[in-house]
Amino acid sequence: MKVSDLSELALRNLRESLLRNSLTTVGISVGVASLVAMLSLGTGLQAMFSRRLAKSGLFDTIVVTSRREMRGMGREEQRNGPSPGESRVLDEPARTEIEKLPHVLEAYPDIRFATELRFEDKPHLTMVSALPESAKSNDAFDGMKGSFFSSETAPEVILQKSFAEELLGQTPPLGAPEPNVGDLAKPLLGKELVMRYAQREAAQGQPVPLRPADAGSGDDNFAGAAYSVVSREQKLKIVGVSDLDPETMRGPMRAKVFLPLRLAESLHVMQPTDLREISHAGDQPVYSSISVRVKDPSEVQAVEGSIKKMGFTTFSILDASRSLQQVFKVLFAFLGIFGSLALTVASIGIVNTLVMAILERRREIGIMKAIGASDGDVRKLFFAEAGAMGILGGIVGVGFGWAIGQIINFGTNIYLKSQSIPPEHFWAVPWWLAVFAVVFAFGVSLVSGLYPAERAAKLDPVQALRYE
């Protein structure tokens, strides 16, 4: 039989028992919808994460440390490279050299120190780090209340939400709902913090870091060291409270208070490296690490290579993102299995419907065979019916799944808005998923049609026609 005749007869037969076949088709579409829902949730989440990661600057940032740091992340280099003592110091000339490498946008020192901050006369100990002007576009400051630093040298701070909670004494117990950033920011914005820190100061009172020999003379100076350490205070205005954590990548070293980079540099805060590099000859600052921003994530590897050749240790998140992809693959498999489960149930529905149809249409099959239909014709007819239900159910199901996604997107965004979090589009039905779902539903329905079609094809026409 011709395909056109087959599909015509199949559709006619489906219309004949409209209710039953519609119910079966609805069953398939519910199965497909759940599959589409699960997988589009997966893709949507993945897309959201990728977008966030790209925006967060994690993918275009390389962290450079000296091998002298002796806690480099690349074991390989530790084993094969020159010994830490002989390798290069990460100082200002090194920074400018890195900044001049091709594809590099900027290379800024990572200034980071633990210090005491006084707020309303109560001391709080925390980690402080400096942010370059370019961090303004960082995703982590999207949901920030207040504003970014007014200038690179302004005596201003941005607080991470958890530190704001600490200042207000509102740290929520574990598992309790997080307080709203807006509520946290209101009493804090514009208020003053006093930062106490240790300044590296040359003996003459002029802050020149790391000049060896020249013995100091001040009261609390280090005798014989290149500089003295002076306790200082700096008043800082709170300009912003950020919701998200811009430093997730730093682990325990992550800061909760942020200063403008130039201001932090000018303060000459005592850095851990200062002690180690005390013997280092030079009048330039030495950094414990430098963050290098590359124009495009695809250039990260090349730039990393050049920096390694200069004798430094590098770390980028590229490897981390690769393992994230792995996590998503597993998540996908899980969501896919759960989605397919409903489709499996639906496919049993197809088998049931078609077996019922055979019983009901026994005589009709007998007639068709008596007037010349071959086993193949009958088999194909039942396949066509199964396939038509599959395709129909698939298309309707994709529509369903898409609609469910839209509703969930809409609903969550209303919630996010009420929490003053920017809207997020984490549910997506890409075209390939739609096509895959319809093809998959078609395939499943054909497999379900296998047994009924064979049974119909092998029906004995004499028996079928025997009884009225």
Place this chain on the structure above:
Amino acid sequence: MSIGSIVSAARETVAIRSENLSRYYRMGETVIRAVDGISLEVQAGEFVALLGSSGSGKSSMLNLIAGLDRPTSGSVIVQNRDLAKLSREELAKYRLHVVGMVFQSFNLIASMTLAENVELPLRFAEVERGRREELAREALDRVGLRARMNHRPSELSGGEQQRAALARALINRPKLLLADEPTGNLDSHTGTEIMDLVREFNQQLGMTVVMVTHERPLAERYAQRMIFLADGKLTDDRPNV
């Protein structure tokens, strides 16, 4: 005339030949001999009536000739084809192109219009839609149902339904018309109408007709030859005079 051509001419004149044809049904311990060693020959263009009481094996015999069933033993040869040796696929082709069948209960498909019912065999024969509609119209015309072609079987009388079934049996221009009690569900007047059509097919289209019937008068009126069965065996075979 050569011997070969005489043989082939003889072959062409024989439409159906059965040799020791048997069909047994096994029902648990007992074996039912529905057809029990029947040998007969039907000439091309003949009109044969199969007679016998209920359960004598008439329908079983007809189904064997129609290629709907396979013999337990013996052979049935139609138009030089040994049906026992054909594959399922070949048997379907044989039923499609060589045989036209009508039944006591008409056996039209209820969900299809008359035209669709009549053209159904042409779908299996993969005939183009246009040609199909043309042939269906022609066949319905021949049985006088052209005006009802878009009606469903349930909207027609029994006689009209049987006429539609005849149109369907005719559509592929088969050599053989096999009818299983075609008038069994009809009153005598309507039955006569149907029999007139069957005779018309036999005489005008040259179809060989094998008709199963209960009614001896009908057989005597229309058939050229009467074959009597009892308990699956051939008991009498005589020309109608």
